[in-house]
Amino acid sequence: LAKTTQPISMDSYEGQEVNITCSHNNIATNDYITWYQQFPSQGPRFIIQGYKTKVTNEVASLFIPADRKSSTLSLPRVSLSDTAVYYCLVGDLRGNTPLVFGKGTRLSVIA
């Protein structure tokens, strides 16, 4: 199982770009990197997924270096509504491996 390590918490002001890095030193060849967002009293929801290099969608970007031992979620111009816990998940949804979440990063956006 690919274990992940993230900062426990981060603070940011509204309008700033936030980068959250996740370490996953033992990532396997078939593993994808997926980031989830969780608000209080709700289940996590998908933000973005990637395998290597850079992926961008309407809400975030994901940067993955060539060795894939880490990844960085980038949230452009955060707002108060981005205050949540962000989880990095490494695994192969195409196989039978269990999907184990790390402890997540609690992002607090300040006005």
Added chain:
Amino acid sequence: NAGVTQTPKFQVLKTGQSMTLQCAQDMNHNSMYWYRQDPGMGLRLIYYSASEGTTDKGEVPNGYNVSRLNKREFSLRLESAAPSQTSVYFCASADRGGNTIYFGEGSWLTVV
């Protein structure tokens, strides 16, 4: 689209009582999961099922049993509830050909 449906949403149990949390998904997914989340903590995998008829232990399986009744349903049973099992329980499902896990809305369980 219902997605992943969990019942009940809230439950209070006395120590030693048993109960079953029900989960059903309507997305024809192969894999299903049960997680627990304690207050202010991350998600911990209890059990998972890669396909109908198979189940495997996750990180914290002690005190729980599961049944993959069919492709749609994956239930979690507490045989003798303990206060340490007070938590929010999330069921999730995933398709091997897909790119994400879909979560239910959670079941809040309190054991007194």
